[in-house]
Amino acid sequence: MLKFQNKLALITGSGTGIGQAIAKRFVENGASVIILGRRREPLDETAKMLEGIISEKNSGASVRIFSGVDVADEAAMNGMFESLVKDNVTIDFIINNAGVSGPVTCFANASMDDFKSTIAIHLTGTFWGSVQALKVMKPGGKIITISTFFTEERPLEQRPYRFRSPYTASQGAKNRLAELMSWELTDKGIISIATNPGPVHSDRIYKTVYPKAAAEFMRVSGFEDLNPVEVDAANKELLPLLGEDERVIKDGIAKAAEKLANGKDIAKLTETLTNLLNKIQTIAEKVQNNTSHMIANQEFLSQGQVSESVLNLCDDEIAKILNGKVIPGDRVFYPVKPHIGTTTPGVHQPDFAGKAIVFTIDATDKTDAERVEFLAQHVEKNGGKVACFISQSTPADLQEYISSKFHSHVVDIKNPEEVERWLNTAKTNIGEILGIIHITGKLSDGLKLTELSRAAWEELTEKFISTPANVAQRALEQFVPGGSKDPRLYKDAKGAIMIIGPDLPIGRKVTGTQRAQVEVFRGALRPFTTTVNQELSDVLNSKIRIFTIFPGSVTGSEPNNQRIADAFNFLVSDSSASSSEVTFCVDELR
Incomplete structure (x- = not known):
């Protein structure tokens, strides 16, 4: 009997790539599989290949x-699981693999919609x-x-991943979510593990991530006689040509020059575009080469090796041992400062x-409002002027509390245009803006x-990830x-x-579950902050900095607002412009 015979695995994003390799490895070991994705054709091709293996193994x-199931589409996901419930299906493994670059x-320069x-x-x-x-x-x-290796590496370290801020934010949170689920699902007997495979041979990394990163380096500085906006337009035409034969590339460049x-x-433009494409390819290859040289044998993992590691984690005894862990399967020795x-x-x-x-405030309780009061008084006491923009989702009594003490407006801080408008108003009415402080609540x-509804979960990701990012981008x-168009x-x-x-959380009897819940959202902000700061300092050569402050301590002690003021x-x-540390846990005293 094969190891996973009579078991059922559901693998997201399984029509191609790593997901397909995992599905293949499962059926080779006797398991039935549910494969899903947005496009029908690759799923059909994958199913045909898997059915051939099943026939060969005679596993039954x-x-x-x-098909047509995007993991971000609530209705599509609900519909799929409703079908499984209706058919009295029991899943033994769900492999969260689906993703995009x-x-x-x-x-x-990033679109908040794309973020x-x-x-x-x-x-x-x-x-x-x-x-x-x-x-x-x-x-x-x-x-x-399955998450990424470009987030936490060791305690108190972060790996910045320039040009990938939404990716690093979501992956950092995903690692912490896997940990949180192990705490919350203990009573159900469900095991949760994450794995970070590191660099994997794939079209995505060779044809998308590395070339787009190289193209972004070119956009930031401009190229020859092209300004950043012109480079950006050229990149959109040139990147699809990478990997094509010489005639296709030559014709593509000619069409791009005319356009x-x-x-x-x-x-002259044709010559410039030819040089630009060659430069992008050279930089992309250099990035790949530099990454490989941080691996002992200079080899990225194959998709088959990743699938093997996933199946190992599905072993009953191994899974019990590793429940709640994030397995750093990558072998990249990535030199980083602590951050x-x-x-x-x-x-x-x-x-x-x-x-x-300027304060932007998404307060949850009275202590958030009191923190705003303390910090705003600190500013005023030292000669500054304060404007408070309070989120519409802040409870009415807290809105009133803050508004009674400082110049305030209740605004939609989720809306980029509205945040930009109010920041401009503040600059016009009270002077040059020295700093912007966002309180997440x-x-x-x-x-x-x-046990949250989808809507309640999305409110949390908006509150703790998207809104801080929106405020930060409008502040920039x-x-x-x-600057977004001309870096x-x-x-x-x-x-x-x-x-x-x-x-x-505060108190003498704080549980591991309570801490793990908060860490899901801290897990997004740490790599986000690190990544954006690396772009600001190393790529854009600016002295602008984003700091993230995490109040409270693992011992449950009361936060000290004076440390935040400091x-x-x-x-x-x-x-601060020369500081490698950009995230501070100010109440964690060693």
């Missing part, structure tokens, strides 16, 4: 297809697929989540005279994340008007952005 297994560009879409596929897709799968799982069922000429000399600290270095108290500090007590545009404007620009929260003092000082 089966293949079931659900997401936008590959500086955060300042949210990446979060929806990687993080919400994993969450909702896992939660719905509980309807058709019994004790002993296993949730295996983009806009009064330029066609022959995470505790208390910030002390600096002389800045004089805020003539400067404006806390995670409400008494939640069980795996405030500090460098037009050269960022050179030596100054500005300070601070994201505060979510807090760790952190802001450091953020607006010249010293």
Whole structure:
């Protein structure tokens, strides 16, 4: 009898790539599989291949297809699981594999719609697929989540992944979600493990991620006589030509030159575009080569090797041992600075005279409002002016509390255009903006994340991931008007952005589950902050910094708002521009 005979595995994103390799490995070991994805054709081809293996093994297994299923599509996912419930199906394993590369560009230039879409596929897709799968799982069922190695590597370290801010945010949160599910699903007997396979041979990495990263380097600086906007337009035409034969490339460049000429000399533009494509290919190969040289044998994993590791995690005894763990299967020895600290270095108290500090606030409870009060008074006491923009989702009594003390407006801080408009208003009415402080608020007590509705979950990802990102991006545009289109404007620009929260829970009897819940959203903000700061400093050569402050401690002690004020003092000082540490757990005292 084959190892997984009479077992059933559901693999998301399984028409191609790693998902297909995992499905193949399962049926080779006797399991039946459910494969799903957005496109029917690759699923049909995969099913035909899998059925051939089943016939050869004579295992009696089966293949079931659900096409047109995007893991971010609530209705499609619900419909699939309703069909399985109706057919009295029991799933033994769900493999959360589906994913996309997401936008590959500086955060300042990224579309917030694309940012949210990446979060929806990687993080919400994993969450909702896992939660719905509980309807058709019994004790002993296993949730295996495939995430990335470009997030946490060791305690108090982060790996920045320039040009991939929504990807790193969603992957960091996904790692912590896998841990959280192991806590919340213990009573159901369900095991949750994540694995970070590291670089894997795939078309996505060779034809999409590396070339797009190389193209973004070219956009940031401009190329020959092309400005960043022109390089961006050229990149869209040129990238699909990579890997094609010489004649296709030559014809493609000629068509691109005609399309983009806009009064330029066609022959000269053709030469420039040829040089640009060659430069992109050279940089992409260099990035790949540099990554491989951080691996002992300089080899990326194959998709088959990843599938083997996933099946190992599905073994009953191994899964029990590793329940709740994130397995760093990658072998990249990636040199990184810590990026995470505790208390910030002390600096002389800045004089805020003539400067404006803007607060954007998504308060959950009274202590959030009191934190705003403390920090705003700190600014005013030292000569600065304060404007408070309060989220519409903040409870009415807290809106009133803050508005009674400081110049405030209730606004839709989820809306990029509205945030930009109010920041412009603040600059016009109270002066140059020195810094922008965003308060995320806390995670409400008494939640069980795996029992939330889809709408309630999406409110949390909006509150703790998308809204801070939206405020940060509008702040960048405030500090460098037009910088998203012309990154050269960022050179030596100054500005300070601070994201505060979510807090760790307070009390002497804080549970592991409570901490793990908060860590899901902290897990998004850590790599996001690290990645964006690397872009700001190393790519854009600016002195703008984003700090994230996480109040509270693992011992459950009360947060100290003075330490947050001290952190802001450091953020607006010249010293912060050279700091490798950008995330501070200010209440964690060693």
